[in-house]
Amino acid sequence: MFIDITVSPGSTIKNHTGGWRTFRPKTDLEHCISCATCARVCPESAVKMVDQPDGKKKPQTDYDFCKGCGVCASECPVKVIKMELEKK
């Protein structure tokens, strides 16, 4: 028996690491200044700046991969991101 102990890349496409989250970031988009700091600092690249109807860009979090580390909330210059306890 030969057990293959190497793994195909991209296993996180199947394993959504967002399942590890305890706190979930909640962004107040009305008061967000579109500075994109949260998108830049996210260690998972789970925050993307998305075009809005008024031409501005606002952050959108992919909760499949957001691990709830809170770096976005910590770095937001206008403190519009709150970390809320994940409800399951």
Add this chain to the structure above:
Amino acid sequence: MSKPQILEGSRAIALTIKNIRPAVISAYPITPQTHIVEDLARFKADGEADYEYVRAESEFAAASIILGASATGARVYSSTSSQGLLLMTEVLFNIAGMRLPVVITCANRAVSAPINIWNDQQDVMTVRDAGWIQLFAENHQEAVTLHILAYKLAEKLRLPVMVNVDGFIITHSYEEVTIPSEKEIKKFLPDYQPKPGTYLDPANPRTLGSFATPADYLEIRQELHDDLISALPIIKSEYEKYNKLFVTVTHPVSARGGSTPLKRGIFDNGLLEYYGPAHAKTVIVAMGSVVGTIKEIIDEKKSAGGLFNSGVGVLKIKTFRPFPAEEIVAALKNIGAKNIAVAEKAVSLGYAGPLEIEIKAAIQGKIAANVKNFIIGLGGRDVTREMIRNIIEKAASKSEEVEFVGK
């Protein structure tokens, strides 16, 4: 055909590695192996070798660097001793678990505390369980042989191999030795060619060293264990092949013509080597350079204080992992040993010498013999003929106590 030379043990090992042509070497200096890696660095600096020589900030780094390089499908090398070996321990477990064909020389040295730079085998005993093939050299020529054999086994079996040489005794002394040339080595050891999909390659991406949950880990470890056990006959057959191509004289005593004709029951099968009469009431079991000293005494006439024709033989364990239990039992049975004196340069503190523990377990219920443990040579304490004679006298003692022989 290469000519014999008088070389320092470290130099002999370095020249052998140079001719084996690894692609990446990374090492950190530590007495008494430093000469090996200094020589390898000098070869590179002088344009005599083309390997990548990566200076590492510690042994942990050096081992990690060669783990990574090996994972890309490259042949690698490092060397260490004692504290350095202990520092890279975690990486050694990773290398074995990842089934990488890494070869490392360990110039056996005592471990702190107290601080001691001289020879004993405590260092390698602490990594007994890591999943590496563990080979032990008696002298310079055997050190050369075992390094070449190591790469052949590692690359064939996907198992890392550690070649143990007694620090200072082998590394810093001069002996006659024949180093096979690069061309000669190639006849025995082909270029390393791992299967596509088993190493890091942008063209065929795989992840190595990943996670294994409780659902998978046990069988993966079992496979590593089973493959180590299956390596036993392969070590024998590869050693036989090697013997046909190269000089492997490991009995310089007998090679000199021997001082006395002996009714020899000598055999050497790659796992074990026996030197002495065909039947011997007392057998000393030992590993490494001390076996050379024991062979001298076995060949010496009684009138000179020796043990010639005294029914004493020495069983040298060349391959310690995988442990050749069956071979050992068969050998001791054939020899008819009644008193087995296990003399070793390490102690599992709080119980007994690791080799003795394993010998006792191997022969349990199979051989009716007295097994006595002698701890010798710790911290470079010179092992003398007097001590060996002392051990042989005490071999029949029924006392279960572990005996430290310091004088």
